[in-house]
Amino acid sequence: MRRPRSRVAAKQTRVREADEIRFLEAWIDAGKPARGTRPPPLSNSSSKDAIAKKGGKGAGGVGKAAGKYTEYGDCTRFDELPLSKKTKDGLRKAGYTEMSEIQRAALPHALCGRDVLGAAKTGSGKTLAFVIPALEKLYRERWGPEDGVGCIVLSPNKDLAGQIFEVFQNVGKFHGFSGACIVGGRKGLDEEKASITGLNILVCTPGRLLQHMGETTNFDCSQIQILVIDEADQVLDKKFQQQVDDVVSQLPKVRQTLLFSATQTKSVKDLARVSLKDPEYIGVHAEASTVTPDGLEQFAMIVPLEQKLNMLWSFIKRHLKSRTLVFLSSVKQVKFVYEVFKKLRPGISLRCMHGRMKYEVQQAIVAEFKEGNSVLFSTDIFARGLDIKDVDWVVQVDCPENIALYIHRVGRTARYNKRGKALIFLCPEEEKMLEKLKAAESKIPIHIKKPNTEQLQQISQNIASVLVQYPNLQQLGKRAFVTYLKSVYLQSDKEVFDLSRFSMENFAAYAASLGLPVTPKIRFVSHRKNVPKKYMGDIDVKQMKRSSKPEVIEINPQVKNNLIEDDGDDDFLYRKEPKTNVNMDDGLDNILYPKESTADTNNEPEKVTQLGNKSMKKKKLKINVHRPLGTRVKFDDEGNTIPPLASIAEEVGSGDVIDKEKISQRYAEMLREMKEHDKEDKLEHKKILREKKLQKKLKLKRKRNEELDAGSEDSGSESDRDQNTASRGKKRYFNSDDEGEDVSKDGDVLAQQEALALKLLSKMHS
Numbered sequence: 001m002r003r004p005r006s007r008v009a010a011k012q013t014r015v016r017e018a019d020e021i022r023f024l025e026a027w028i029d030a031g032k033p034a035r036g037t038r039p040p041p042l043s044n045s046s047s048k049d050a051i052a053k054k055g056g057k058g059a060g061g062v063g064k065a066a067g068k069y070t071e072y073g074d075c076t077r078f079d080e081l082p083l084s085k086k087t088k089d090g091l092r093k094a095g096y097t098e099m100s101e102i103q104r105a106a107l108p109h110a111l112c113g114r115d116v117l118g119a120a121k122t123g124s125g126k127t128l129a130f131v132i133p134a135l136e137k138l139y140r141e142r143w144g145p146e147d148g149v150g151c152i153v154l155s156p157n158k159d160l161a162g163q164i165f166e167v168f169q170n171v172g173k174f175h176g177f178s179g180a181c182i183v184g185g186r187k188g189l190d191e192e193k194a195s196i197t198g199l200n201i202l203v204c205t206p207g208r209l210l211q212h213m214g215e216t217t218n219f220d221c222s223q224i225q226i227l228v229i230d231e232a233d234q235v236l237d238k239k240f241q242q243q244v245d246d247v248v249s250q251l252p253k254v255r256q257t258l259l260f261s262a263t264q265t266k267s268v269k270d271l272a273r274v275s276l277k278d279p280e281y282i283g284v285h286a287e288a289s290t291v292t293p294d295g296l297e298q299f300a301m302i303v304p305l306e307q308k309l310n311m312l313w314s315f316i317k318r319h320l321k322s323r324t325l326v327f328l329s330s331v332k333q334v335k336f337v338y339e340v341f342k343k344l345r346p347g348i349s350l351r352c353m354h355g356r357m358k359y360e361v362q363q364a365i366v367a368e369f370k371e372g373n374s375v376l377f378s379t380d381i382f383a384r385g386l387d388i389k390d391v392d393w394v395v396q397v398d399c400p401e402n403i404a405l406y407i408h409r410v411g412r413t414a415r416y417n418k419r420g421k422a423l424i425f426l427c428p429e430e431e432k433m434l435e436k437l438k439a440a441e442s443k444i445p446i447h448i449k450k451p452n453t454e455q456l457q458q459i460s461q462n463i464a465s466v467l468v469q470y471p472n473l474q475q476l477g478k479r480a481f482v483t484y485l486k487s488v489y490l491q492s493d494k495e496v497f498d499l500s501r502f503s504m505e506n507f508a509a510y511a512a513s514l515g516l517p518v519t520p521k522i523r524f525v526s527h528r529k530n531v532p533k534k535y536m537g538d539i540d541v542k543q544m545k546r547s548s549k550p551e552v553i554e555i556n557p558q559v560k561n562n563l564i565e566d567d568g569d570d571d572f573l574y575r576k577e578p579k580t581n582v583n584m585d586d587g588l589d590n591i592l593y594p595k596e597s598t599a600d601t602n603n604e605p606e607k608v609t610q611l612g613n614k615s616m617k618k619k620k621l622k623i624n625v626h627r628p629l630g631t632r633v634k635f636d637d638e639g640n641t642i643p644p645l646a647s648i649a650e651e652v653g654s655g656d657v658i659d660k661e662k663i664s665q666r667y668a669e670m671l672r673e674m675k676e677h678d679k680e681d682k683l684e685h686k687k688i689l690r691e692k693k694l695q696k697k698l699k700l701k702r703k704r705n706e707e708l709d710a711g712s713e714d715s716g717s718e719s720d721r722d723q724n725t726a727s728r729g730k731k732r733y734f735n736s737d738d739e740g741e742d743v744s745k746d747g748d749v750l751a752q753q754e755a756l757a758l759k760l761l762s763k764m765h766s
């Protein structure tokens with residue numbers, strides 16, 4: 001019986017694959033690099049010759065040459081590695097031919113089954129350094145659908161997980177493995193549960209994987225071949241500690257483990273937690289003079305807290321032809337700055353991104369951001385791993401919590417041999433961070449730039465008017481204010497982050513710079529445990545300031561003078577752009593920074609007193625930054641502050657000038673009107689009460705008469721009745737002319753008396 005052709009083809013494929021696997025295994029074993037060896041750097045031409053001699057393509061064959069398996073420890077191209085045809089085809093199709101340094105160093109060790117702890121600069125291609133070994137391992141193990149999960153990749157967040165999964169899809173497209181990106185969120189959990197047991201490759205966040213380990217029936221990870229942890233220093237950090245430990249405890253001990261990050265952990269404790277066995281420590285840039293990408297230019301600028309938004313706005317206006325990623329420290333700040341700037345229309349499309357967004361929304365935003373020039377405001381959800389090509393600028397408006405985060409943030413630009421620029425705003429109170437960045441051991445070539453006050457656009461007033469129009473934004477602004485201070489307060493590095501260095505005036509000016517009419521109260525400090533003594537008590541910022549050092553408080557003379565300047569340009573929003581089209585290479589620095597400082601890398605940061613001094617000559621917006629917390633500030637047409645009472649008078653009166661006499665007249669009038677109203681109300685109330693009383697009495701009277709009438713019919717004499725009524729102390733009605741005469745005997749007389757009484761009463765009240 002002839003077998004169906006497809007079965008024959010399938011068998012042939014199986015046989016071919018089995019042959020290929022045998023060849024690969026033999027090659028991997030015979031040509032593997034010695035432990036601890038690294039390929040020579042590529043820049044050296046003599047090393048290239050040496051590579052060619054040793055066995056690269058130039059040496060006359062891939063895999064086997066002259067009957068011997070070639071060494072692959074020094075090769076430079078993917079197709080010189082002992083990789084399956086499927087992976088090589090995938091790489092070629094995705095456009096990858098030459099290996100990056102980390103790939104050259106890590107892949108040979110990872111392919112021969114060793115555990116690897118890899119560190120390399122941001123954007124240097126670490127993802128392929130673990131995706132390729134993972135695919136190859138499963139392929140050589142002939143992993144199939146019935147084998148379940150064979151590879152787990154842990155990523156700190158869902159965006160990065162999605163990105164890694166895409167690389168698996170691209171490079172592994174010719175393999176038949178199934179896989180999924182398993183990230184948080186309620187949606188999709190049931191679907192995931194239904195399919196996860198049949199998947200081979202899982203790229204997931206630790207929390208979601210743990211959820212499946214606990215909830216999904218038949219979900220078994222006991223056979224996995226390879227565990228990868230990307231952004232290992234973060235995943236092994238406190239935040240994920242419990243989750244990662246729980247996950248790892250459910251994995252088999254015999255497996256390969258690969259750990260990668262731009263800022264690597266070497267903590268023995270951490271490595272023990274994931275049971276790395278005799279790992280290869282590969283830090284390809286450990287000897288490099290910088291830890292950041294070579295194509296990255298980095299600048300720092302000392303900007304007072306209350307000038308940060310002005311500076312950011314001015315920056316955006318000067319870089320309309322760029323793709324800029326802006327980091328802020330909280331979701332609320334991101335939302336606030338994005339919403340407010342959007343209303344102010346800078347002339348470039350704006351986007352925002354934070355962790356509270358749905359995954360699909362985030363994906364859509366990233367896709368849009370990739371399309372053209374725009375500004376993306378983001379929290380640190382974007383700081384690590386995210387790979388967007390051609391980001392021109394990374395601007396850090398808020399100080400990163402440590403050097404590692406700085407490195408990851410700036411690493412969103414200048415990726416894979418591209419060029420890029422990064423700018424960080426540091427408050428004068430955070431100058432310690434600048435010292436740390438500049439320290440030799442940090443290996444961060446950062447240049448100090450002096451702000452060009454001539455180009456600085458003051459937008460606080462514009463923001464304030466936006467907030468008046470959109471009260472929701474005012475609420476958001478308040479929350480952004482509080483959250484920012486909270487984030488500073490909660491940072492552990494008190495050398496850099498110390499709220500006590502900020503004065504009450506700083507906070508008030510900062511609130512004003514966000515367009516807030518009132519400085520929000522900051523109460524969170526007193527609610528924290530382990531609060532340094534100086535912050536304790538029924539705290540508001542006033543008390544914090546008292547413990548600060550005076551020299552750092554009064555950095556800005558404008559604050560001293562209670563003044564924040566305004567450029568007085570009513571046409572601010574629609575001001576014409578400079579003739580030049582601004583882009584990465586057209587000497588922008590001269591626009592935002594003073595010319596004389598561009599080459600200066602060693603200057604001490606100038607005290608921020610310089611900011612805006614020139615435009616002080618122009619019209620001034622006077623804001624009393626010393627006003628007590630909770631005091632509303634209003635402005636007149638001239639930009640002067642006016643007390644709330646004056647603003648009432650202005651609304652009522654016709655003139656432009658605030659007239660004190662008018663105010664008191666208005667108050668006197670209001671008082672008189674109020675008294676009159678009060679009198680009328682009282683009379684009305686009395687009248688109602690009396691009428692009620694009278695009605696009650698008449699009702700009683702009628703009832704009594706009815707009883708009396710009934711009594712006279714039944715029994716007793718008149719004298720008895722008189723006695724009875726008198727003894728009960730009831731009032732009796734008398735005719736004034738016939739005083740003493742008992743009229744109750746006569747019903748007509750009674751009726752007359754009632755009518756008379758009613759008449760009298762109504763007269764009295766009318």
Ligand SMILES: Nc1ncnc2c1ncn2[C@@H]1O[C@H](COP(=O)(O)OP(=O)(O)OP(=O)(O)O)[C@@H](O)[C@H]1O
Nearest residue numbers: 098099100122123124125126127128262385387416
């Ligand atoms: N061999 C290569 N040839 C060409 N491009 C490559 C190569 N390897 C990686 N890339 C590209 O370089 C970019 C950065 O790669 P990847 O995201 O893996 O960097 P990374 O080192 O993981 O960065 P980060 O530390 O920021 O996560 C990607 O766009 C990727 O496609």
